[in-house]
Amino acid sequence: MATLSWSRAASRSRAWQLLGAARRGSSSGTGDSPGTGVSLPEPEKRPSGLTGAGPQQVPSKNVESFASMLRCSPLVQMGPAKGKIVLGQIFHIVEDDLYIDFGGKFHCVCKRPEVDGEKYQKGSRVRLRLVDLELTSRFLGAKTDTTLLEADAVLLGLLESREIRQKE
Amino acid sequence: MAAARLLQAVVPRFSCLGSLGKAAPSTSQLSSRLYGTLLAPEANQQVEPNVINDRIITEPLRHPDFFNVKELFSLKDLFDARVHLGHKKGCRHRFMEPYIFGCRLDQDIIDLDQTMKHLQLALNFTAHIAYRKGIILFVNRNRQFGHLVEVTARDCGEYAHTRYWQGGLLTNAHVQYGTGIRLPDLLVFISTLNNVFEPHVAVRDAAKMNIPTVGVVDTNCNPSIITYPIPGNDDSPLAVELYCKIFKMTITRAKNKRKQMEVLYGLQNKADSS
Numbered sequence: 001m002a003t004l005s006w007s008r009a010a011s012r013s014r015a016w017q018l019l020g021a022a023r024r025g026s027s028s029g030t031g032d033s034p035g036t037g038v039s040l041p042e043p044e045k046r047p048s049g050l051t052g053a054g055p056q057q058v059p060s061k062n063v064e065s066f067a068s069m070l071r072c073s074p075l076v077q078m079g080p081a082k083g084k085i086v087l088g089q090i091f092h093i094v095e096d097d098l099y100i101d102f103g104g105k106f107h108c109v110c111k112r113p114e115v116d117g118e119k120y121q122k123g124s125r126v127r128l129r130l131v132d133l134e135l136t137s138r139f140l141g142a143k144t145d146t147t148l149l150e151a152d153a154v155l156l157g158l159l160e161s162r163e164i165r166q167k168e
Numbered sequence: 169m170a171a172a173r174l175l176q177a178v179v180p181r182f183s184c185l186g187s188l189g190k191a192a193p194s195t196s197q198l199s200s201r202l203y204g205t206l207l208a209p210e211a212n213q214q215v216e217p218n219v220i221n222d223r224i225i226t227e228p229l230r231h232p233d234f235f236n237v238k239e240l241f242s243l244k245d246l247f248d249a250r251v252h253l254g255h256k257k258g259c260r261h262r263f264m265e266p267y268i269f270g271c272r273l274d275q276d277i278i279d280l281d282q283t284m285k286h287l288q289l290a291l292n293f294t295a296h297i298a299y300r301k302g303i304i305l306f307v308n309r310n311r312q313f314g315h316l317v318e319v320t321a322r323d324c325g326e327y328a329h330t331r332y333w334q335g336g337l338l339t340n341a342h343v344q345y346g347t348g349i350r351l352p353d354l355l356v357f358i359s360t361l362n363n364v365f366e367p368h369v370a371v372r373d374a375a376k377m378n379i380p381t382v383g384v385v386d387t388n389c390n391p392s393i394i395t396y397p398i399p400g401n402d403d404s405p406l407a408v409e410l411y412c413k414i415f416k417m418t419i420t421r422a423k424n425k426r427k428q429m430e431v432l433y434g435l436q437n438k439a440d441s442s
Contacts, residue, residue, distance in 0.1 A: 066269070066280040069247050080273055091405075105253035105275075105404055133275060136256045144388065145258030147365075149403060 015085040015127055018074045018103025075104065081130040087159060088128050090120060100126060102153070104133050110155040119158055128153040219437070224429050228299060235299070235422055237291035240414050243280055246287075249410040251400040252278045254387035264387050267399035276387045278399050290382045290396035291418045294354060297380075298326075298422035302353030305329055306415075307370050309362040313408045317358055320412040324419040327352065329370075333362075338373040357383030358411055359402040360394065384411060 070076055078084055081104075088102035098120055101107045108128065112120055120126070135148040228234040246252070254260075254268065254276030269279035297304060306328040308317040314330035321328035329337075334344075341349045355374045360383045362368045367390050374381045380395040384402045391397035401407040 064244075066243060066247070066252070069243070070252065070269075070277065073247075075253075076272060101405075103250075105250060105255075105401060134256050136258055138258055144260075145256060147255060147259055147388075 015087050016074055016078050017087050018078070019087065019089060019101065081133045084130045085156070086128050086130055086153075088126050088153075090122055090124050090126065093120070093122055098126075098155070100128065100153070100155070102128055102130070102151070104151055106134055106149055106151045108151040108153040110153065113155060113157070116158065125159040127156040127159060129156055223433055224426075225300065227429065228296060228425075233288075233292060235292065235295040235418065235425060237295060237418055237421075238288055240291065240417055241284075241287065241410070243284060245410065246280050246283060246400070249401075249406040250404045251283060251407045251410070252280050253401050253404065254278050259388040261388050261390055263391055264385065264389065264399065267385075267391070268387060278387065278401070283398060283400050286396065286398045287400075287414075290398050291414065293380070293396055294356065294382060294415065295418050295422035297354045298419045299426045301426070303327065303350065304354045304356060304419065305352035306356045306358065307333075307368065308358040309333070309368060310359045310402070310408075311363070312405070313358060316408065316412055320416050324416045325423070326419060333369050335369070338370065338377050338379070351377060352379060355379055355381045355383075356415060357381060357394070358408060360385055360389045361402075 078086075086102045088100040088108070090098050091101050091107070092099035096112045098110050098112055099107050100110060110128075131152040131154065133151050135150055135152050136145040138145045252269070254264075257271050257274045257276060260268070260276055264276075267278055267282055269277045271277070294304065304321075304326040306317050306321045306326065308314060308328070308330050317330055318328045336344055338351060341351060355370060357368065357371065360368055360371055365388065371381060371383065371393055375393045381393075382396040383389075383391075383394040383398065384400050385391040385394065385397045386400070386402045389402075391399070398411075400411075
């Protein structure tokens with residue numbers, strides 16, 4: 001019964017992994033394959049020391065232009081943010097408020113849900129449905145938009161550990 | 169005076185310093201305008217022999233990238249730290265338009281090729297200032313990164329100001345802090361805006377006091393009066409951590425190089441005299 005609900009969810013939606021490059025240490029310049037259900041990136045077989053030794057790498061092989069890096073990045077491949085499912089990581093908690101970083105410019109702040117409230121700790125991976133990448137609005141009489149320096153997202157739940165086991 | 173002329177060689181923009189430098193030390197005590205900038209270099213020259221001092225100071229000026237700051241960062245590092253992400257189109261400042269690569273679904277993307285060039289220039293300048301034992305002040309009013317900036321400044325032996333900026337800190341220094349105060353030789357802004365999204369007062373004050381500034385400018389900032397602007401994201405933690413790490417590495421590298429050169433030329437001088 002549980003596995004059935006997982007596969008149904010997988011066919012309905014796919015989660016974008018925007019956090020991949022910097023936080024995980026995987027040096028994939030190309031976007032993640034969105035076709036597989038909940039897209040956890042397979043751990044790269046290359047030694048993770050490569051990312052740290054970036055500038056000292058042989059330049060001839062790895063010179064990728066900014067334009068191509070941008071085009072292949074998950075953020076651009078994702079398209080409009082409204083309604084997209086992404087994976088995030090909690091990096092700060094203030095009582096009931098969870099500050100979640102999903103790989104965009106800003107983080108989002110969500111209320112701790114009643115279900116499984118204690119499981120949301122610093123470092124937990126969660127699933128979010130994005131509403132907006134940055135909350136801005138132009139008020140009457142203002143020359144520029146006022147920005148809240150926050151993104152807006154709906155917390156769907158913790159990343160199911162069952163899916164990790166299925167992937168492997 | 170010679171130091172002022174050398175500074176003029178490094179940064180031709182400060183040719184006004186040349187006119188200041190010609191004033192005799194005695195008259196500088198009378199005019200309060202010269203007070204903050206001129207006092208310290210005079211003392212240095214009396215202590216060290218002129219020959220060594222000149223060699224140590226002029227040697228880095230012969231190379232375009234003496235401290236090799238290019239190897240401290242790469243395009244990939246900047247990209248992974250989300251330096252290219254800007255604010256929404258509505259927040260854009262008109263003067264940032266040359267630095268913007270484009271606008272994707274209402275979000276501005278900063279051109280990282282230009283950022284690389286500007287970052288290299290800014291780091292080179294910072295390294296030269298640190299090499300010449302200049303005082304560097306990190307300024308940041310973004311509360312999320314205040315502690316990080318203070319720790320960075322402490323770790324490289326420089327100074328930071330991440331609290332409320334009182335009006336006359338630079339412009340009224342000799343009244344607020346007494347006579348004989350030495351002002352910073354470089355201001356580094358990790359974010360040029362204050363908490364109400366207006367340009368930080370220190371940007372304008374540093375320009376008034378002829379103090380060069382290096383600053384990270386986001387798409388909603390005004391880059392005009394900043395001497396070495398670095399177009400880039402100043403809101404993401406990863407980006408700010410990257411900037412702090414790079415500045416710390418540059419300043420420590422420059423200071424170590426200075427010690428190295430002093431030993432090298434000191435030994436040479438001893439070998440010549442003996």
